[in-house]
Amino acid sequence: MKQKITLILTMLIFSYGLLFAQPKIAPTNQGSYGLNKLPDGWISEAAETAVSSSTHVGGNAYQWYRNGSSTKIDGANKFLTIFSKPNYPILPKVKMPITGLLTGHPYKIGYRHMTSEYVINKVPQEVIGKYKSGMSIRIEGQPNVQNTQIVNEDTWDQSYFHFEATKTDELLVISPMPNLVENAALNIIIESITDLCKSGTNEVVLNSTKITPVCPVKTGDLTSTFTGTIPQGAELVWYTTPTHDPGTWVADPTKAPAGSYYAFFYDGGNDCYNTNNSTAVVTVDKIICIPPQVCKAGTAQATLSQTSASASCPDLKFDLSTVTVSNQPAGTELVWFDNATHTNPKQISGADLKSVGPGTYYAFYYDAAMNCYNTAQSEASVWVKDDCFCAASIDGTREVQITTKNLTNVCNSNTVNLNDALESLDPLPNTVIVWFDNPTHTDPTKVANPEAVGAGVYYPFYWDPVMNCYNTDLSENGVTVTINACTDLTPSMQMDDRSFTTGTERDFIVKVSEINGGATSGQIQFTITKLSGFDINYPIFSGNSNVSGITPNENGNWEFSENDNLIFVKSKPGVIIPANGQALIGFHIKRKDGVPVHTTQNITPTIVAGSGGDLNDLNNNTVTSVEANN
Known part of the structure; x- marks a missing residue:
């Protein structure tokens, strides 16, 4: 038996670029091959169908046939076949849902149709002929029906169907016309569904709402x-x-x-x-517009009682509130600015109005309710003059004259007198000479006592204490003060044991130390008190003293003398104790006979004040106690 079949293959091309509506249709290339089969999602009403391939009708049921032999159909490999018979009791149809439509949009469905013979392998073999009738395609519920005549055989022909969506979901209905002579079949491929509306489906994106x-x-x-x-x-x-x-x-x-x-x-x-x-x-937005009010400030320039004034001395201040006007409009206030356009930096008011400095100040009439001024460019101004005179600048920026740029201390003093560098101690009239530790008379402060300063660089200025002004803001007459270290001598004693039994005798050493980093100058002299219970004597040559073992002494560098109460020790000419150095002088002490037990007496070495250049007499002696025991 030889049959003719028309194939319907639906292939949807979706528009993925749309933001909202995306039309979708159940494709014809889905589902299982076989007779009485439909693509997934399709519906049959009184129609005999099959899902066919390019070689067989309904899977492997029947083979395509052409010119006396089996053949293969060019094109899609899976599609829908609808059988058409002369004796259908009602018009057969298939339906497929279309979703994602936008109501009112026009759409175009592209589809192809074709008919071909196929053979039923039985004895005798039966070949079914080709389909000659037409087909209809429409949207269910819409009056528009498109009838398509099958013209070519064994070839896919292109057709298009247009419709306008009335709902977001529609049903596409395809019906083959009855084949009036014999059984046959219809083949269709739906290739695309296109939204023809040029407005697109994207929402309008606004940059403001x-x-x-x-x-x-x-x-x-x-x-x-x-x-x-x-x-x-x-x-x-x-x-x-x-x-x-x-x-x-x-x-x-x-x-x-x-x-x-x-x-x-x-x-x-x-x-x-x-x-x-x-x-x-x-x-x-709904807004209410109120008619503009008239600015009460008017447009006339302010008429001032004066146009210039002198600032007070020495504070250089003037009270602008004392200036009056004669033509101030009612409902306004007189305001002042330091510029003619009432702009930056700001209005002058309150306490500031009563203490303005030298400069030019401009008057305006101001309407606070309307926030408006009488003019944008004031011609009414007061010039506050600086008539105060700085006595320090009587000679311009003349420097304080000095005779030297360097001062050094004289021991025994650790300071110098800056005024020693001045050419004259007499300042300009109505000024005083002050010193600063910087050339711009700024931070930290001026020198409190210029007659006793330490190391540094100092600058003199003429200063007017009334006007609080100086002869210059940059002094070039700096005086460099150098403080050399002065000698500070202090004595100490070394003795192995301070307890003496009858007849005991031993050595001790007096150590004279310089502790301020200044070498001695001139002869050094110290004394030692004589004791009633002990004899103290001394060698006149250098040798060793039995103190802490053996300690060398420097007695040969010193001269010794004494009276009833004191031993006098003086360095020989040219002997110097270097900075932070020392001299060791040896002595010998012996307990006298008949001294009562428990007698305690003090050995007191004392440096003579000022000797050797010593500047500090607060550390010039030391006391060591010795005791007579059994």
């Missing part, structure tokens, strides 16, 4: 809220409802009164919108 008009204008320009790109072939339109209801179109969006407005892209040729429920909304 609110417009606040500025008086006296009470309307807003809706077009100013959109700076994006309008789809080609469409235009931007506005409605007062989100569903673009009839009668709500905004004729002039550049002058929209207070209210809410919804934006759409509109394709006039196809009469379709990008959406049927816009979320792109702009609100124009």
Whole structure:
């Protein structure tokens, strides 16, 4: 048996670039091969169908046939076959759902159709002929029906079906016409579904959702809220409802009164919108415009009681509030600025008004209620002059004259008198000479006592104490003070044991130390008190003293003498104790006979004040006690 079959293959091309509606259709290349089969998602009403391949009808049921032998159909490998018979009791049809549609949008479905013979392998073999009738395609519930005549055989022919969506989901209905002569079949491929509306489906993206008009204008320009790109072939339109209801179109969006407005892209040729429920909304605020009030300050310049004044001395201040005006408008106040345009830095008021410094100050009339001035450029001004004279600058910036730029202390003093560097101690009239430790008479402070300063660089200035001013702001007459270390001598004693039994005798050493980093100058002299219970004597040559073992002494560098109470020791000429150095002088002590037990007496070496250049007599002696025991 030889049969003829028409194939329907639906191949959908989806538009993935859309933001919202994406039409979808159940493809014909899905589902299982076989007779009485349908692609996934398809519905049959009184139609005999099959899902076929390029080699067989309904899977492996029957083979395609051409020119006396089995053949292969060029094109898709899986498609829908609808059988058409002369004796169908009712018109057969198949349906497939289309979803994701946008109501009012026009769509185009591209499809192909073809018929071919196929053979039923039985004895005798039966070859089914080709389908000669037409087919219809439509949207269920819509009056538009497109009838297509099958012209070519064994070839896929291209056709298109147009419709307008009335719902978001529709059913596409395909019906083969009865084959009036014999059994046959119809083959179709649906290649694409295309949204023909040029407005697209994206929402309008606004850069602003609110417009606040500025008086006296009470309307807003809706077009100013959109700076994006309008789809080609469409235009931007506005409605007062989100569903673009009839009668709500905004004729002039550049002058929209207070209210809410919804934006759409509109394709006039196809009469379709990008959406049927816009979320792109702009609100124009309602404002109340009050007629402007008149500035009470007027436009006349202020008439001042004076145009110049002298600042007080020495504070250089003037009270601007003492200046009066004769033409001040009612409801205004007189205000002052340090510039003619009442701008930066600021208005002068309050306590500042009563103590302005030298300069020019400008008067304005000011209306606080309207925040306005009588003029933008004041010609009414007061010049506050500086008539105070600085006595220190009588000779301009003349420096205080000095005779030397260097001063050094004279021991035994650790300071110098800066005034020793001055050419004259007599200052300019009405000034005093002051010293600073910097050339700009600034931080930290001026020298409190210039007659006793330590090391550093000091600068003299003439100072007017009334005007608090100086002869110069940069002195070049610096005096460098150098403080050399002065000698500070102090004595100490070394003795192995301070307890003496009858007849005991031993050595001790007096150590004279310099502790201030200044070598001695001149002869050094110290004394030792004589004791009634002990004899003290001394060698006149250098040798060793039995102290802490053996300790060398320097007795040969010293001269010795004595009276009834003291032993006098003086360094020989040319003997120097270096800075932080010392001299060791040896002595011998012996307990006298008959001294009572427990007798305690003090050996007191004392450096003569000022000897050797010593500057400090507070550390010039030391006391060591010795005791007579059993």
